[in-house]
Amino acid sequence: xxxxxxxxxxxxxxxxxxxxxxxxxxxxxxxxxxxxxxxxxxxxxxxxxxxxxxxxxxxxxxxxxxxxxxxxxxxxxxxxxxxxxxxxxxxxxxxxxxxxxxxxxxxxxxxxxxxxxxxxxxxxx
Numbered sequence: 001x002x003x004x005x006x007x008x009x010x011x012x013x014x015x016x017x018x019x020x021x022x023x024x025x026x027x028x029x030x031x032x033x034x035x036x037x038x039x040x041x042x043x044x045x046x047x048x049x050x051x052x053x054x055x056x057x058x059x060x061x062x063x064x065x066x067x068x069x070x071x072x073x074x075x076x077x078x079x080x081x082x083x084x085x086x087x088x089x090x091x092x093x094x095x096x097x098x099x100x101x102x103x104x105x106x107x108x109x110x111x112x113x114x115x116x117x118x119x120x121x122x123x124x125x
Contacts, residue, residue, distance in 0.1 A: 002026045002114040004096050009119035012086055016123075020081040022096030022116055030074040033099040033106055036081045038092035039118075045095065047107040049081060054102050061107075063089075086123045093118040 008020040020036070035050035049070040050059045058070055069082040079096060097112035105111040 002098055002100075004098060004114055004116035006094060006096050006116045006119040009094060009121045011122045011124065014087055014123055014125050016086050017082070017084045018086065018121060020083065020094055020096075020119060020121070022079045022081075024077040024079075024098065031100075031102075033102060033111075034070070034072060034079040035097045035099070035106060035112060036070060036079075036094060037097060037109065038090075038094045038121075040092040043092075045109055047109075048094070050106040051079070052102070052106055059106050083121070086121075088123045088125045091121060091123050093120050 003025045004022055006020060006022050008018060012018055031053045033050060033052045036048040037045050038048050039045040047061050048064055049068055051070050051072060067085045072079045095118045096116045098114040099112045103111035
């Protein structure tokens, strides 16, 4: 029902910034929990950030707190991930995800109903 398309990835140097976008189509998602996950080669897909509408809160992995910010523009059906002070360990494919069920398990992969195809972020040292 919902299609998600990520964009904005690329190759940057350590300390640089990137802003990722995730555009949704097919249904409105103004009340959905929206999240970003990332997956490095050989690693599990890991939680990065989420916004849960019902709680009005944002959630961040400890590894990105203070550096990454999740935001959304409901008029554009788009969610963003602003990434500052990037580190080589941030290198991964970044995926956006959406949950229409309002699960409390915002950090877990199984909570999400819809996934994008991912966008590559590479941070050189």
